[in-house]
Amino acid sequence: MRSYPPEIIGEAVLNGLLTGAIYGLVALGLTLVYGVLHIINFAHGALLTLAMYAAFVAWKVFGLDPYVAILPLVPLFFALGYGVQRLVIMPASKGEDSNILLVTLGLSIVIENVMLAIFRSDTLSVQVPYAMEVVELGPMLLGFPRVVGFGVAFLVAAVLFVILTMTDTGRAIRAVAKERTGAALVGIDVKHIYAVTFGIGTACLAVAACLLLPFFYVNPRVGNAFVLVAFTIVVLGGMGSVPGALLGGLFIGVMESLSGLYFGESLGQIGIFLIFILVLLFRPTGLFGAKA
Amino acid sequence: MTAFSPSRRTVLLGAAAALAAPRIAGAQPAAVKLGILQPVTGALAQDGEYGRLGAELAINEINSTGGIRALGGARIEMVFGDARSNPEGGTAEVERMNSEGVVAVVGGFASPICLAASQAASRYDLPYVVDVGVADTIVTRGLRNTFRFGPGFGKVTSGALDNLVKINEAAGKPARTVVVVHEDGLFGSGMARLMQNELPKRGFEVLETISHPTPARDMSNVALRIRALNPDLIIPSSYYAEFVLLSQTLQQRRIRPKGIYCVLNGAASNFRFVREFPQAANLVMDVNHWADPRKPKTAELRRAVEAQNRFWLYNTPLNYSAVMLVADALERAGRADRAAVIDALGKTDGSFTRHIMPYGPTRFENGQNQAAQAVNTQVINNDIKVIFPEEFADARPVFPWPAN
Numbered sequence: 001m002r003s004y005p006p007e008i009i010g011e012a013v014l015n016g017l018l019t020g021a022i023y024g025l026v027a028l029g030l031t032l033v034y035g036v037l038h039i040i041n042f043a044h045g046a047l048l049t050l051a052m053y054a055a056f057v058a059w060k061v062f063g064l065d066p067y068v069a070i071l072p073l074v075p076l077f078f079a080l081g082y083g084v085q086r087l088v089i090m091p092a093s094k095g096e097d098s099n100i101l102l103v104t105l106g107l108s109i110v111i112e113n114v115m116l117a118i119f120r121s122d123t124l125s126v127q128v129p130y131a132m133e134v135v136e137l138g139p140m141l142l143g144f145p146r147v148v149g150f151g152v153a154f155l156v157a158a159v160l161f162v163i164l165t166m167t168d169t170g171r172a173i174r175a176v177a178k179e180r181t182g183a184a185l186v187g188i189d190v191k192h193i194y195a196v197t198f199g200i201g202t203a204c205l206a207v208a209a210c211l212l213l214p215f216f217y218v219n220p221r222v223g224n225a226f227v228l229v230a231f232t233i234v235v236l237g238g239m240g241s242v243p244g245a246l247l248g249g250l251f252i253g254v255m256e257s258l259s260g261l262y263f264g265e266s267l268g269q270i271g272i273f274l275i276f277i278l279v280l281l282f283r284p285t286g287l288f289g290a291k292a
Numbered sequence: 293m294t295a296f297s298p299s300r301r302t303v304l305l306g307a308a309a310a311l312a313a314p315r316i317a318g319a320q321p322a323a324v325k326l327g328i329l330q331p332v333t334g335a336l337a338q339d340g341e342y343g344r345l346g347a348e349l350a351i352n353e354i355n356s357t358g359g360i361r362a363l364g365g366a367r368i369e370m371v372f373g374d375a376r377s378n379p380e381g382g383t384a385e386v387e388r389m390n391s392e393g394v395v396a397v398v399g400g401f402a403s404p405i406c407l408a409a410s411q412a413a414s415r416y417d418l419p420y421v422v423d424v425g426v427a428d429t430i431v432t433r434g435l436r437n438t439f440r441f442g443p444g445f446g447k448v449t450s451g452a453l454d455n456l457v458k459i460n461e462a463a464g465k466p467a468r469t470v471v472v473v474h475e476d477g478l479f480g481s482g483m484a485r486l487m488q489n490e491l492p493k494r495g496f497e498v499l500e501t502i503s504h505p506t507p508a509r510d511m512s513n514v515a516l517r518i519r520a521l522n523p524d525l526i527i528p529s530s531y532y533a534e535f536v537l538l539s540q541t542l543q544q545r546r547i548r549p550k551g552i553y554c555v556l557n558g559a560a561s562n563f564r565f566v567r568e569f570p571q572a573a574n575l576v577m578d579v580n581h582w583a584d585p586r587k588p589k590t591a592e593l594r595r596a597v598e599a600q601n602r603f604w605l606y607n608t609p610l611n612y613s614a615v616m617l618v619a620d621a622l623e624r625a626g627r628a629d630r631a632a633v634i635d636a637l638g639k640t641d642g643s644f645t646r647h648i649m650p651y652g653p654t655r656f657e658n659g660q661n662q663a664a665q666a667v668n669t670q671v672i673n674n675d676i677k678v679i680f681p682e683e684f685a686d687a688r689p690v691f692p693w694p695a696n
Contacts, residue, residue: 008516015512121337123533127568132544141545143512215540216509217533221335225507260513265504266476268513 004261011140012261013254018146020253021153024246025208026226027233028157029201035240036177036197039100043084044230045223046108046115047202051077051209052218053115059126059213066126066213067148073206081202085195115220125217149211156207157246160200164242173197177240229256232276238286248287321364324628326351326618327371327389327397328611329409334377338532339401339607343423344372345600346611347398349593354619362623368615375400379408386412386420395628396421396621398614401607403427410438419621419633421614424581424607426556431660437630439637439656441614442581442649443664445556449486452555452579455668455680457494459577459689466692467524467550472501473514473538475530480506483529483555499523508534511541518542524550524692532558536565539572550692554578561669561676563603573671575693577679582667583609584650585678585686593648604676613647617654620644650684 004012026048033041051073058069088107093099133144164170175183176193184190208226216222233252237244252272260268279286328347330340351368359365371394373385382405389397396419400406406425413420414435422430422440426448431440443451460467472487474480484501491498499521502514511534518526526542526549528535536559539552552560552575559565560578583590583606593612594604621636622628640661642653652663668680670689677687 004516004520008520012513012516015510015516019510019512116333116337120341121333121335122564123338123536125536125568132540132571134544134546143541143544217536219533222507225509229509257510257513260510261516264502265508265514269505 007139009258009261011142012257014137014140014142015146016254016257017250018142018150018253019257020250021150021246022146022208022211022249023226023229023233023253024249025153025156025204025211027230027237027245027249028160028242029204029208030227030230031234031237031240031242031245032160032204033198033201034234036173037085037100037194039089039097039104041198041201042101042104043107043111044104044201044205045227046111047077047081047223048205048209048226049115049218049220049223050111051202051206052213052216052222053119054206055210055213056124056126056218059128065128066210070152070207070210073210074203077206078199078203080199082195082199084202085198086191089198090191090194112220119220121220123217123219126213128214131214143215145211145214149215152207152211153246153249156204157242160204161242163200169193169196229272232272234286235276236279236286238288241286241288244286244288321359321366322628323367323369324360324363324622325369325371325392325394326615327373327386327392327394327399328615329373329375329382329385329389329397329399329405330611331375331377331381331401331405333374334381336375336377336402339424339605340375340377342602342605342607343399343401343611345597345602346423346608346613347615349596349608350612350615350619354615360619360622360628362626363628366628368619375405375409377402377405379404381405382409383412385409386418390416390418394418395630396618396633398618399423399611400425403430406430410435413437417630417634419618419630419637421618421637423611423614431658435659437634439617439659439661441617441647441654441661441664442610443666444660445482447664448556448579448666449483449490451666452668453490453494455579456553459668459680459691463689463691467496469497469499469521469523470525470527471499471518471521471523473518473526473528473530474501474503475506475508475534476503477506479556480529487527487555496525504530504534506531506534508537511538512545514538515541515545515547518549519545519547526552528552528554528557530558532562532565535559536569536572539576540569543572548693548695552576554580556580556666560671562605563676564605566671566674566676567603570674574674575671575690577668577670577689577691579666579668581606581610582650582669582676582678583648584684586650586684587648589646590648609648613649616646617644620646650678 030044055066055069058064089103092103130144134141135147172188172193233248237248255271259271330343332340351370355367359367371389371392375382386409398421400409401424403425406422410420414437420438426445428444428446472484474484554560557578560576561580566573621633625632625636638656640654644654650667655662667678669676670679672687678685679689
């Protein structure tokens with residue numbers, strides 16, 4: 001194994017944290033939907049792709065900086081998520097959880113291919129003046145868009161935490177997550193809460209997309225690159241746990257970064273899935289997950 | 293059971309003959325059907341689109357300039373097939389094209405698709421002209437129907453290594469140490485192994501080969517390792533998105549080697565990259581397919597492509613040239629007959645000049661054009677210039693890179 005000077009290892013750890021925060025944000029939506037609706041949303045990756053295209057169009061057509069585009073895209077994607085759950089997933093699933101799996105899978109295929117038809121498979125990216133800026137931290141250089149992504153990801157997690165713990169809607173979401181029938185009995189509109197949760201999950205993706213775009217690219221399959229990692233994070237952090245998703249994301253990011261540095265980028269990926277299997281074997285509820 | 297019932301095929305044939313009969317009597321010669329096979333959906337769709345564009349441009353040009361003269365001015369009719377970015381898709385489309393009666397198939401793009409599709413075509417003695425696929429095995433299987441106008445992997449890489457030595461020597465040997473960055477699939481790993489074996493023989497020291505997956509989400513670590521190793525030269529072999537990510541990250545982290553020398557790189561000979569990331573692309577060298585910059589037709593075609601608001605990629609001139617090759621063979625064969633076209637393709641010589649590739653006089657040996665070669669390109673002043681070999685060059689290499 002090669003030995004590296006401490007500033008390189010330090011930079012690798014910081015890079016891992018910065019990337020991991022975005023992973024966490026993508027996982028946040030996934031874990032929320034799982035925790036409340038108890039479904040694995042296979043369309044999560046495709047929805048991320050859709051959000052990235054939306055941010056791209058906002059930049060290309062309307063001249064909106066991706067960070068500014070967060071403001072219109074969050075309500076837009078909340079509405080989209082709400083509508084998809086209310087009008088597509090729920091009616092099509094006919095109350096069977098196994099159907100939902102297939103519906104979301106089908107949805108992802110439809111979204112990906114519509115994107116392919118509209119944008120072709122070209123790899124697109126935005127050009128923003130700050131893309132090449134760096135934040136200097138002693139000898140370490142950190143990409144400016146990644147630092148912004150890190151900060152905003154934490155902000156989103158904090159906002160989400162406040163919503164879930166302090167608002168009526170948040171309490172209703174948690175009630176439905178814990179006990180669906182009970183929540184319905186005390187007068188909570190479960191269908192509405194399901195759709196709201198799905199909407200929040202999708203809105204998280206809109207934020208993640210806007211944070212990713214300045215330093216990443218978009219093509220019709222780009223979401224899959226993140227969602228596989230997000231699944232691992234959800235399992236690691238505990239299904240349905242908001243802090244679990246964020247901390248899991250950071251952990252996976254650092255893990256990926258360090259193993260990439262020492263074992264090469266290709267083998268580094270194995271580390272992630274090794275964790276996935278180990279967690280499933282020894283702590284199936286994840287680090288922060290409630291007992292099933 | 294079927295003894296007295298006419299088979300479906302006979303009925304179809306009869307119907308086809310009945311439909312075709314009035315056309316034979318007409319003055320217009322029957323159009324020649326040409327199969328164009330490209331992956332236009334799936335992972336390779338971008339390349340497939342640009343390949344199709346080249347074939348379309350060639351077919352339009354042939355049809356608007358009098359068609360195939362030896363066949364009474366017959367027009368070429370494109371039968372398009374989507375290879376769906378995998379070999380099975382390619383094979384299925386060749387079967388369909390065969391049943392539609394094409395005289396030849398052009399395209400395939402990726403080596404696995406070319407291998408499978410040409411094999412399928414060989415069962416019907418259907419001529420198959422490979423557009424891009426560089427795997428050497430494509431032309432070494434002894435298939436009589438398969439031709440490749442462009443260069444194979446062995447020829448490209450040996451040329452790349454020789455040219456690197458020449459460029460380095462001409463500059464006073466500034467480069468000695470190398471880091472190879474490659475994607476971990478068949479293409480990138482094969483290239484990395486080759487570099488590891490061949491570079492030391494040519495006086496270079498390979499400090500490390502760094503592999504990365506496709507798709508890669510982050511190149512920060514690769515950049516960090518490169519910074520720690522501090523090589524003179526970086527040799528990447530990755531697909532488009534990953535190379536863009538790598539070169540951006542290098543630029544951002546202010547890592548500036550004496551040169552970046554790519555071989556068959558998806559981005560470095562791609563105008564999209566040059567337009568969207570001019571700083572990251574600046575002075576990157578590549579060894580790749582590229583149209584002959586000295587031919588007036590090249591400039592004309594490039595204008596036509598850019599007028600459609602599309603980028604000038606090598607797929608377009610390669611497919612344009614491959615279709616022109618089939619048209620040339622049809623002219624010499626004098627009939628739209630598969631065996632005659634195979635025969636004529638094999639006998640193509642220097643009189644075939646309607647292509648726009650920087651090759652010498654065409655000469656086929658076992659289906660491979662012996663004159664085919666890749667050229668060295670470099671991004672200079674936001675344009676992609678040919679810097680080597682000198683007889684085709686339209687610019688001089690900028691190497692080593694000047695200090696900022």
